Amino acid sequence: MLADTNTANERPGIEEQYETASNTSDLSVESHRRGAVDILIAAAWSETRLGGALLRLHSEYEGSEKPARMGSAAVDRLAGTLELVDGLTAWREAPDKAPVWLKPTEAAKRTAHQWHLHETALLLQKLKALPEVREQLTIRAAMWGMEDAASKAAGVIRYWLDQTCQSCDGRKFRLIQGAPKLSNRACPTCQGSGVAPVPHGQEGRKLANYLDSCVHRARQGISNRLHNRDG
Numbered sequence: 001m002l003a004d005t006n007t008a009n010e011r012p013g014i015e016e017q018y019e020t021a022s023n024t025s026d027l028s029v030e031s032h033r034r035g036a037v038d039i040l041i042a043a044a045w046s047e048t049r050l051g052g053a054l055l056r057l058h059s060e061y062e063g064s065e066k067p068a069r070m071g072s073a074a075v076d077r078l079a080g081t082l083e084l085v086d087g088l089t090a091w092r093e094a095p096d097k098a099p100v101w102l103k104p105t106e107a108a109k110r111t112a113h114q115w116h117l118h119e120t121a122l123l124l125q126k127l128k129a130l131p132e133v134r135e136q137l138t139i140r141a142a143m144w145g146m147e148d149a150a151s152k153a154a155g156v157i158r159y160w161l162d163q164t165c166q167s168c169d170g171r172k173f174r175l176i177q178g179a180p181k182l183s184n185r186a187c188p189t190c191q192g193s194g195v196a197p198v199p200h201g202q203e204g205r206k207l208a209n210y211l212d213s214c215v216h217r218a219r220q221g222i223s224n225r226l227h228n229r230d231g
Contacts, residue, residue, distance in 0.1 A: 047210075047213060047218075049218075051216070051218025052218045053133050054211060054215050054218070055215060055219075057133050057157075060128065066120070067119035069112070072175055074112070075105065075112055082107055084104060087103070088102060088104075089107045091110060091111070093110075124158070134150075134153055137157060137210075137211070140153075141207060144206070146203050152200045152203060156204050156207040156211070158199075159198060159199050159208065160208055160211050165196045167190065168187035170195075171194065
């Protein structure tokens with residue numbers, strides 16, 4: 001197999017061209033020369049092919065053992081272990097972030113949510129279909145001129161795999177404080193739908209819709225092939 005190498009007098013290799021294209025903001029098309037958008041188009045899969053990969057990814061995810069979310073009783077126990085100053089506790093989103101002062105229950109909820117995100121990230125790393133799906137959605141985001149394409153693609157894929165509202169765990173209503181019962185107050189995050197908001201605003205919605213479109217095309221292709229075979 002010929003290696004994709006390049007010398008000082010040659011154009012950059014395919015991998016280098018692709019990396020540059022994925023991080024550029026200039027996606028203009030010019031007939032007289034190859035640009036970043038041409039590299040991305042060449043690397044992009046068809047919607048049907050990506051849809052097939054998404055079906056495999058979803059199957060892997062559904063068949064995996066997912067981390068359980070921390071229940072209200074466990075959150076209350078965690079809150080009871082936090083150090084308080086005037087009834088509040090210092091909570092950090094990350095070690096390098098400045099602390100914010102929160103009520104212990106709120107701090108415990110945020111800590112539990114962070115733990116669940118971390119465990120979910122470890123699970124996603126084990127899914128064999130994920131790297132290619134993430135790469136292809138990153139390409140699509142870059143082709144649409146989205147900044148921080150890789151981060152947005154990763155966030156939308158996580159959402160696409162599990163759209164459960166993290167605030168209410170899909171229960172739609174808020175729990176009665178101190179009791180394992182639902183109140184009649186709708187969850188303020190999902191507005192009582194039980195479904196999490198799509199991350200990254202309108203751009204995230206566009207990417208999520210694209211994933212759904214790819215899956216639809218893949219399923220339609222499978223259905224057509226089965227119909228033709230049986231016919």
